[in-house]
Amino acid sequence: xxxxxxxxxxxxxxxYALIAIGYTLIFGVLGMLHLAHGEVFMVGxxxxxxxxTKYSGNVMLALAAxxxxxxxxxxxxxxxxxxxLRGAHHLAPLATTIGAGIALQETARWxxxxxxxxFPSTIALTLWELGPLRVSSVQVFILAAALLLMGAVHxxxxxxxxxxAVRATAEDPVVAGLLGVNVGxxxxxxxxxxxxxxGAAGVLVGLAYNSVHxxxxxxxxxxxxxxxxxxxxxxxxxxxxxxxxxxxxxVLGVAYFASSYRDAFAFGAVMLMLLLRPEGLLGLRLxxxx
Amino acid sequence: xxxxxxxxLILALSLYFPLSAGQLSLGQGGFMAIGAYAASWLTASxxxxxxxxxxxxxxxxxxxxxxxxxxxxxVRGIYLVLMTxxxxxxxxxxxxxxxxxxxxQGFRGMPFVTSLPLVAALGVATAVLAxxxxxxxxxxxxxxxxxxxxAAEVLGIDVTRAKLASFTVGxxxxxxxxxxxxxxxxxxxxxxxxxxxxxxxxxxxVVGGIDTFWGAVAGAALLTLLPEWLRFLKExxxxxxxxxxxxxxxxxxxxxxxxxxxxxxxxxxxxxxxEVAR
Numbered sequence: 133x134x135x136x137x138x139x140x141x142x143x144x145x146x147x148y149a150l151i152a153i154g155y156t157l158i159f160g161v162l163g164m165l166h167l168a169h170g171e172v173f174m175v176g177x178x179x180x181x182x183x184x185t186k187y188s189g190n191v192m193l194a195l196a197a198x199x200x201x202x203x204x205x206x207x208x209x210x211x212x213x214x215x216x217l218r219g220a221h222h223l224a225p226l227a228t229t230i231g232a233g234i235a236l237q238e239t240a241r242w243x244x245x246x247x248x249x250x251f252p253s254t255i256a257l258t259l260w261e262l263g264p265l266r267v268s269s270v271q272v273f274i275l276a277a278a279l280l281l282m283g284a285v286h287x288x289x290x291x292x293x294x295x296x297a298v299r300a301t302a303e304d305p306v307v308a309g310l311l312g313v314n315v316g317x318x319x320x321x322x323x324x325x326x327x328x329x330x331g332a333a334g335v336l337v338g339l340a341y342n343s344v345h346x347x348x349x350x351x352x353x354x355x356x357x358x359x360x361x362x363x364x365x366x367x368x369x370x371x372x373x374x375x376x377x378x379x380x381x382x383v384l385g386v387a388y389f390a391s392s393y394r395d396a397f398a399f400g401a402v403m404l405m406l407l408l409r410p411e412g413l414l415g416l417r418l419x420x421x422x
Numbered sequence: 423x424x425x426x427x428x429x430x431l432i433l434a435l436s437l438y439f440p441l442s443a444g445q446l447s448l449g450q451g452g453f454m455a456i457g458a459y460a461a462s463w464l465t466a467s468x469x470x471x472x473x474x475x476x477x478x479x480x481x482x483x484x485x486x487x488x489x490x491x492x493x494x495x496x497v498r499g500i501y502l503v504l505m506t507x508x509x510x511x512x513x514x515x516x517x518x519x520x521x522x523x524x525x526x527q528g529f530r531g532m533p534f535v536t537s538l539p540l541v542a543a544l545g546v547a548t549a550v551l552a553x554x555x556x557x558x559x560x561x562x563x564x565x566x567x568x569x570x571x572x573a574a575e576v577l578g579i580d581v582t583r584a585k586l587a588s589f590t591v592g593x594x595x596x597x598x599x600x601x602x603x604x605x606x607x608x609x610x611x612x613x614x615x616x617x618x619x620x621x622x623x624x625x626x627x628v629v630g631g632i633d634t635f636w637g638a639v640a641g642a643a644l645l646t647l648l649p650e651w652l653r654f655l656k657e658x659x660x661x662x663x664x665x666x667x668x669x670x671x672x673x674x675x676x677x678x679x680x681x682x683x684x685x686x687x688x689x690x691x692x693x694x695x696x697e698v699a700r
Contacts, residue, residue, distance in 0.1 A: 165500065167621075213668060220675030223446060227628040228671045230621055234664030242657050354511070354617055361504050392526065396515040402508035407493050410501055 135265050137387045138380060143271050143340065145379020146278035150333035151352060152359035152371035153285055154326030160302035160366035161322050164225045168209060168233035169330055170353020174346060176202040176331025177338040178240060181251055189252045191339065195277065198335045199328040206327025210320055233349070240346040248343040274336045281332055282372055285325070289368060298322055302366060351395075358398045362405055364412020373413055377401075427646045428541035429602050434626035434642035435548045436595035438635050441627060442556070443564035443588035444571065445498075449490070449506030450596045451619030452513035455612070457483040457597025458604035459523050465605070466531035467522075472605065479601040480594045487593020491586050498571075510620045517612040528611030536606035544602065548595055552635040555591075564588055596623075629670055631677025640679050 151173055158166045176198040184194040213228035258269045289295040300308040301318045309315045337352070338344045359378050363370025378398055385397040405412070433450060440447050461479035464470040470478075490509050497505055523529045555561040563584045566574040575581045604610045623642075630641020648666060652659040670678065 159500075163500075165503070212672070216672045217675050221632065223628055223632065224671055224675045227625055228668050230625055231664045231667030231671065235661045235668070236664075238658075238661035238664065242661065350617060354507070357504060357507070361501075365500065390519070392519050393515060395511055399508035399511040399515070403505060403512070406497050406501055406505045406508075410497055 133264075133387075137383050139265060139267060139271065141380035141383035142376060143275055143379070144383060145376035146275055146282075147333050147336050147340070147375070148355055148359045148379050149372045149375025150278055150281060150329045150336070151356035152363065152375050153282070153368055154329045155356050155360040156363065156366055156368055156371045157298070157322050157326045159360065160368075161298065161305070161319055162214065162225075164214070164222065165229070165357070166209070166214075166326075167226055167229040167353065168213070168236060169229075169326070169356060170349030170351075171233040171236040172202050172205055172209070172327045172349070173330040173334045173337075173352050173356075174240060174344075174349030175205055175236060176334030177344045177348060178244060178334075179331065180335030180338055181249060181344050185252055191273065191335075195332055195335050198331040202331025202334070203324040203328035205331075206323040207320055209327070210323040214319075214323075215316075233353075237346050237349070244346060246346060248345045250342045251338050251344070270339055274340055277332065277336060281329060285329070285368065288325070294318075294321060355398060358402050361402055362413055364414050367412060367414050370412050370414035377413070423650065425536060425538055425541050425606055427643060428538070428545040429536075429599050429606065430622070430626065430646045431545045431639060431642040432541075432548050432595060432599040432602065433623045434630070434638040435552050435635065436592045436599060437623040437627050438552060438638040439555070439592035439595065440585075440589045441632060442561070442568060442635075443585050444568035445494075445585060445589060446503050446624070447506040447589070447592065448503050448617075448620045448624060449508075449510035449513075450592070450623050451615045451617070452506075452510035453483045453487060453593040453596035454600035454603065454619065455513050455517055455610075455615035456486055457600030458610050458615070459517060459520075459529065459600075460597070461601035462529055462532040462604045462610060463523055465533060465535075466529070472533065472535045476598065476601045480598040483597020483600070484590050484594030487596075488586060488590045490593070491589035494589065495582060495585055507617065507620065510615075511617065514612050514616050517615070524611075526612065528609055530609045532605050532608055534605060534608055536602045541602060541606075544598065548598075549635065549639060552638070556635060560584065560587065625667060627677075629667060629677060631674075631679040633676065633680045634684060636684065637677050637679045641677070644678070 151169065154172075155166065155169055158164070158169075179201045180194040180198040183197045184191060187193055209229070209232055213232045214225055217224045217228060260267050260269075287295075289298060297308070297313045297318050298321065300311070300313055301315055305315050308318075333352075337348070355378065359374040360371055361374075362377060363372070363374030378401065381397050381401065382394055386394050433454065436453070437447060437450050457479040460482045461472070461475045464475035464478060465472055490506070494502055494505055517523060518526050555564075563574065563579045566577065566579055567581055567584055571581060600615075626641035626645050627638045628641070629645060630639065631637025645663075645667070649659060649663050652662055655662055
């Protein structure tokens with residue numbers, strides 16, 4: 133029972149982590165919150181749904197298409213909702229991204245209708261029995277895809293030239309610019325990567341819970357913020373760990389308490405974290421970015 | 423329609439108070455829920471007269487605001503935003519499980535009290551309070567903290583007291599807005615006080631302009647009436663509402679109304695010779 137819950141929790145947590153990595157990358161380079169990130173996730177889920185339905189349940193294709201589409205959407209959001217406001221009051225991008233989020237939600241509702249829709253049964257569902265644990269092939273796929281993407285992000289940030297430019301910009305955009313980093317391009321790149329990860333998470337959640345609707349992004353977006361905070365703002369490994377912690381915490385909470393308290397665990401954890409350790413699980417120091 | 427506008431105006435002002443001292447709260451939906459449930463419980467289950475119930479609701483919301491504001495003083499900027507957001511969600515989950523007020527089924531049975539004159543009177547009273555505060559000693563302390571907290575402290579301003587006061591007043595005003603709302607729709611449920619409800623006053627204030635309380639007034643008016651004006655667009659109307667918000671912020675990142683505009687309006691008198699441009 134406990135082992136089974138842990139498996140479910142890790143799967144949910146991996147998806148949370150994908151969303152939170154996007155938040156934290158964007159916060160890292162801009163010091164701003166992107167409140168339409170949950171809607172990017174929602175768009176990813178719908179693009180995946182459309183492609184999977186059209187091409188007889190090809191999940192890999194759906195995942196790739198969703199990531200590409202949301203990546204481009206991320207570039208568009210950066211161009212429209214963030215770039216014109218550089219240098220403005222730090223609250224202004226919150227309002228523009230809320231506006232963009234409403235527009236995306238309503239467009240999705242107009243196009244797809246407000247009802248829940250399911251993915252076509254895609255991967256042939258097999259259940260493996262590992263001792264007391266039951267793991268389905270869909271769960272394995274979700275976990276593998278999420279871990280692979282997280283690994284790719286880690287390699288990108290740690291080993292590539294572009295990744296180094298991202299880290300330099302996060303450290304200090306002005307100095308990075310003086311040293312020859314094209315800060316504008318780095319920010320655009322970060323938005324592409326962050327949004328593509330959210331899009332992938334959208335497809336994975338669609339597969340896991342088999343329900344996609346225009347408003348799934350709202351709660352997911354808020355959870356992503358929680359995870360980012362648990363891990364420490366701007367901290368990518370922290371976001372991965374925070375996602376797993378929250379996923380396991382929620383699943384265990386639902387299993388051993390009541391499901392109606394589910395969200396209380398996430399937000400209770402945030403309040404405690406802010407009071408006791410505001411720098412996050414893996415944060416070394418409090419970044420001052422007022 | 424106008425009643426909604428009045429409630430939104432009070433809600434926008436509830437965010438303006440803490441924001442004028444540099445504290446952004448995305449938990450106003452939570453305070454609104456506390457006010458709404460407290461007032462409804464008193465009028466529906468205990469048959470209290472509504473003026474007493476409203477006053478108690480505002481006081482309870484303010485007291486909870488003080489309790490939240492005390493630890494929240496330790497965090498600032500983005501951390502405060504996230505903490506208040508978490509608070510709002512916790513309040514929602516609490517009422518989702520709280521049986522005496524109907525839990526997930528919602529709560530009904532309160533009388534219809536919120537007439538247009540009442541909303542207008544309370545809206546004007548709140549706006550006057552905001553205007554009087556802005557010019558008062560406390561209001562100038564808020565502004566100083568907003569500009570530079572350290573400098574304000576060095577100047578001898580009791581930063582802790584001022585921040586706590588702004589947060590508490592904001593929470594009480596949000597509670598009042600909640601009480602009005604509950605006695606207008608006569609049915610409340612926890613889901614309507616979620617994150618979206620907390621975000622609404624924030625968009626009012628930012629679109630209207632965070633410099634002065636006039637911004638909160640203008641933002642609440644514009645963003646409440648805009649969906650009505652866009653009604654001819656049918657199902658596209660909310661999508662365009664989002665895009666309009668985006669467009670306003672791109673053109674005027676400081677919000678619709680700032681100090682410069684107010685000064686220009688004050689100088690402008692019909693019939694007077696135009697001031698020589700500097």
